[in-house]
Structures are given as structure tokens and as C-alpha cells.
Amino acid sequence: MADPEFFLGPDGKLHPITPKKTGGAAAMAAMALGAAMAASSTAGGGTAAQPDAGGGAGGGGRTSSEAAAHAGNHEEALRFLGLTTVTKVGSGREPTCVPRTSGQIRQFLLRHPCVSMSRMLLTTGDGAGATIVVTVAWIELPQPAQAAELETLSGDVEPLPGGVHTGAHRQSRVDGAVVVIAGATATSGQPPARTLDEVAATAAQFPPP
DSSP states (O other), X not given: OOOOEEEEOTTSOEEEEOGGGHHHHHHHHHHHHHHHHHHHHTSTTOOOOOOOOOOSTTTHHHHHHHXXXXXXXXXXXXXXXXXXXXXXXXXXXXXXXXXXXXXXXXXXXXXXXXXXXXXXXXXXXXXXSOEEEEEEEEEEOSSHHHHHHHTTSOOEEOOOTTOOOOSSSEEEEEETTEEEEEEEEEEESOOOHHHHHHHHHHHTTOOOO
16 A cells, blocks of 8 residues: 655645645645635735835825825825925916016916915924925916926026025926926925925925915
């Protein structure tokens, strides 16, 4: 009589396989082994992928911040970046753009008048002495192709009264026929340059007021 074969059971022990039931038992053994391996991979020492827990600027915080920004949740978006205070200073919409623009942007708009322009001004801070002024402008053009061209040009948009913008930390994007230009400038404290860049990138996702 042939020596019995064994299979690893769900209880982690070896069980003999009788010759007449080798085929079925082998299948059971394979299933049991697969179940044991799956259980091991999902246990504390397994290698299953873990979800991103988020975090500060540049990681999951950046993604969450931009998602909140797209929804128009200004305070929530900036708090994902570690900023604790957000104040909306003002916003407005104008039927013309040229008087509030400079550089190549102004020259372009002289040749291709905009449909309208909206501007917004926010202040934010970290609660530890740093204050950041955030400026955002939305320039709507008649055609998406014109917006795409405008976004590549140098120049700037004058912020609302009380706003400042050095141009050092600026982000822009095109949304259909609208160009969004956002900037972040520290007026007190010394927030990292990376934080200012992240604030500008997040503000560029805000929908027009």
C-alpha cells in the first residue's frame, strides 16, 4: 500500500489523504493552502496595499486640498495645507479686463477683448505668526483656444484693494474658455516657499465667485 499523502488543513495541521480520495483531497488541499496564504497576506505582517492616509502639503493633503477647492470650500481647502485661519476679504466681477492687467496679458486682451473678469482676495495663516495674502483672477475669453494662448503669456492681474502679489508664487490653469491665475504672498512671518506654492496651486482650483 502506498504511503499516504498529506494536505495542510484550515487549522494549520497536516491531514492524511487516502489513496481513493487523492484527487478530491488534492483540490481541497489547494483550496486550503490558498485560504491560508490569503489570510497570511491580510494579517498584520502581510503586504496588501494600504490606503494613503493623507498628510501635509505635497502628499495626500495636496489632493484633498484641491478636491475641496474645486467644490468652492476655501477654508477647508487651505486647512488641508496646515493653515488654520482663512478670511475672505472681497470678490467682484467686471465686464472688462484690460485696465486691471499688465504685460503680455494686457497686450493680448487689447487684441482679443475678454467676456468678463472676476477677482477674489483671501488672507490665510498658520496661527503662529505667518500671514499669506491669496489673490485669484478668472479671465473669460470668447473661445477656449484664446484662453489656452493667454495662459502661456507673461504679465499679471491687479489684485483687489488690499492685495499684494510679487509674482514669485503663482499658478495658473485653463478651464474651457477661462484662465485662472492665482498668487500667494507672505505679509508676515516666514512660511516655506513650498507652502506658498501649494497655496497658489490650491487657489487656482477655486471656482469663480
